Amino acid sequence: MPISFQEKSKVFTIHTENSTYAFMIERLGLVTHLYYGERIYDESDLSYLTNAAAVGRPALYPEITYPEFEAGDAKYCPHARLQEYSGFGNGDYRTTSLQGRFADGSQTIDLRYHSHKIVEGAASLPGLPCVYANEGEKAHTLVLTLKDAAQELYAELYYTVIDGHDELMRSARIVNKTGAPFMIDSALSAIVDIRKKDFDVITFYGRQDSERFVDRSPIRHGKISCESTAGLTSHFSNNSLILCEHTATEDSGECYGAVLVYSGNYTVSAELDHAERVRLALGINPAGFCWKLEDGEAFDTPQAILSYSNKGLGQLSRGFHNLIRYNICRGKWKDARRPVLINSWEAAVFDFDEDKLVEIARGAKEFGVELLVMDDGWFGNRTWDDSSVGDWTPNKNKLPGGITGLCKRINDLGMDLGIWFEPETISENSDLYRAHPDYSVQVPGRAPTRGRWELLLDMTRKEVRDNIYNQVAKVLTDSPIAYVKWDMNRYITDAYSLALASDQQGEFYHRYVLGVYEFMERLHQNFPHVLLENCSSGGGRYDVGMMYYSPQIWCSDNTCPTHRMKIQYGSSLIYPVSTMGSHVAFSPNINTFHDASVLTRSISAMAGTFGFELDPAHESEQSKKEMLLATNLYKKHYFTINHGDYYRLVSPYEQAVPTSRISAWQFVSKNQESALFSLVQLDNVNDSADFFVKLKGLDSRKTYKLHRYFDSRNGKEQGFTTYLDEAELGIFSGEVLMKAGLHLQLLRGDNMSTLIELEAL
DSSP, rough: OEEEETTTTTTTEEEEESSSEEEEEGGOOOEEEEEEOOOSSOOOOOOOGSSSBBBBOOTOOOOOOTTTTOOOOOOOOOGGSSSSSSTSSSSSOOOSSSSOOOOSSOOOEEEEEEEEEESOOOOOOSSSOOOOOOOOOOOEEEEEEEEESSEEEEEEEEEEEEEEEEEEEEEEEEESSSSSEEEEEEEEEEEEEEEOEEEEEEEOOOOOOOEEEEEEEEEEEEEEEEEEEEOOOOOBSSSEEEETTTTTOOBBOOOEEEEEEEEEEEEEEEOOOOOOOOEEEEEEESOOOOEEEEETEEOOOOOOEEEEEEHHHHHHHHHHHHHHHHHHHHHHHSSSSOOOOEEHHHHHOOOOOHHHHHHEEEEEEEEEEEEEEEEEEOOOTTTSSSSSSSSOBBOTTTOOOHHHHHHHHHHHHTEEEEEEOOOTEESSSSSSHHGGGGGGGOOOTSSSBBBTTEEEEEETSSSHHHHHHHHHHHHHHSOOOEEEEEEOSSSSOOOOOOTTTTGGGGGGHHHHHHHHHHHHHHHHOTTTTSEEEEETTTTTTTTHHHHHHEEEEOOOOOOHHHHHHHHHHHHHTOGGGGEEEOOEESSSTTTTTOOOOOOHHHHHHHHHTTTEEEEESSSHHHHHHHHHHHHHHHHTHHHHHSSSEEEEEEEEOOOOOBBOOEEEEEOOOTTTTTTEEEEEESSOOSOEEEEEEOSSSOTTTTTTEEEEEEEEEEEEGTTEEEEEEEEEEEEEEEEHHHHTTTTOOSSSTTTEEEEEEEEEE
16 A cells, blocks of 8 residues: 555555655644655665654754643654644744634644544645546545644645655645634645755746746755735746755656646745754645635635656656646646647737638748637727626627637638637726726725736626626637637736635635636536637746646747746756647747747747747748658647656756757657667757757657758858758667767757657667
8 A cells, every 4th residue: 555554653654656745643633744765665664764862952943832741851842843734832943834813812822643544545635626536546635634722623634645646635624613703814735844855946937038047056044935926826926846856857866746636826945954853844825815714615726736756857747747737637638639820919010800810820830830819809890909808798899700700610621710818807998897896906996007008807706706707608609619829918906805804804715716717617518529728828827737737838928049048947856848838929029039940949839739829911922841851740749748758858947068058958759679869969069069968758769760850041142041941860779879879960050959759660
């Protein structure tokens, strides 16, 4: 059994494929963490790992004597202990798991062991996304119930593992049986205490158009924290964190990963104390949060996913990729090949009509596109971004035949139609606002804050969600829509709901997220054939919680390959490429004005869901020919890219050679029969240079045939234009390619690329 309890030693042991997690019940029911690391197959008693420094040494720690202790007993110091789930006000002065106020105003929470059970199956969280076990997979869950020493307040801790995976899923359910309300001020999903090594902390930072850039720095005393108070994950940081040895690489070193399955305000932190222990903590951000838990009620925290690797960052990432792809993403589009699409936004913005959309679709079909997405501007009286959001009926001036008429014309081309919605916001210049101004989020007596000329809809209220859902469902029912892009173009401000009492306004942010989840679950259940892609001004809500409802999320509004290298590299540390919305866009790029070849733009998009964001009428015949080649390559290697293993080879954050920054990566099919190698030169190389790169993940016993696609450049008389060329590279063994590596000659010029197909013979 992957989960066991030793009655004699009171030690719980949880095994994943390659890791072991252990904790114990000490005297008086105090729960102490023991170990999280490389798998231990020996079933020896691990209770000796409890830290001796946690007994009374008043010179170092506050002296705490529990009432049950007898004279002469060693003092117990919670602040020095490795904890599983700690309560506030009881002597642990680090980030605590649970903080709140009882009816008498007191805040001390002293959690002790009450009971436990080990059950088959994965833990489920009502109204929240969570990891699930597929048919045929075995999952096991430990439910550990802790109880406050003085009050009938319980914390049920859930630990789930799935056979074949290295991830440990944790969450907490707070149950109030005190006979009076309990005010939760903070309820984290998990803490993990780890004895310090020479750790680095990897976090993700950014802004709109530059999401999830990598920050790796040595841990320091105090707390390194990534947070959001924007009401959603935000562009500024991500609700994931990696702790790794300072010397850890892609292929070696111990690494711990933590990610929160949530789409609202969060905190993720690593805290190094004076005794050189690190506490990982993640959960709902306490800022702006307070939950009134009535007697007899329960509160579920979001799920946290933890993982450990002793073989570097690559193994850690691939474990997260597999879990998210197959145990978070759901429905038809988890496994089926998703269509190659073209989005109308960069081609037309708001300036389009039915004929223009059909023209875009017809042109895109020439290079293999299968679905047209009609983006913002199709509804109400929408001609710019200052009106009509909330009125989800077609603009008759733009769409005289309605959506059904447009659908027919697109379907007649042998293509499908997708459509854009922004269900969470409302324009003041809209019929919906004129009829229901109370649907908007506003604080009475205050002028509301606007974003993109929009107010927020109060998604905490069912009648508001029902109104928007019914409008969206009518569009999807009346016409054969195959795809929906769900956008959210602003952060939450003025958090207040007319439906909540004054002592419940601190519940707004979390209830808002629960409302969004409920809406998306209805779409998922009632329109299972529709591919849902989330977006939030690009990658502002790129998180595992959203991936439970939409298997792909628009990764960033920045479609420039030079920037996408960093964005997608950072995202790949946690998230699989199958979730990264990525398109071939105009050159020069509308965000950065950088030029890039079709191959470079295509390679960038292939490290994601691959699609197009341009007007075919503005492309040359040569470009369209190269786009068709790229589309066919993507379709050919779809399952290797989206369901194979991903290897980062050269980081765009580092200087690979003195005169150039390079980004290189590789996809390998699960059976190791095929692979795809990609390399992009981000900066100019003054002169052609030799470059060697070792491949990964191949079968050393197999022989592979290599075919190369690469950028080449015409001479001065042709204006130094770039075109796509190809050549056979030869036949090599997997062993040679992984040990001696590929020998490539770098090309002169920015954004020059190479793509190599490997097929086993």
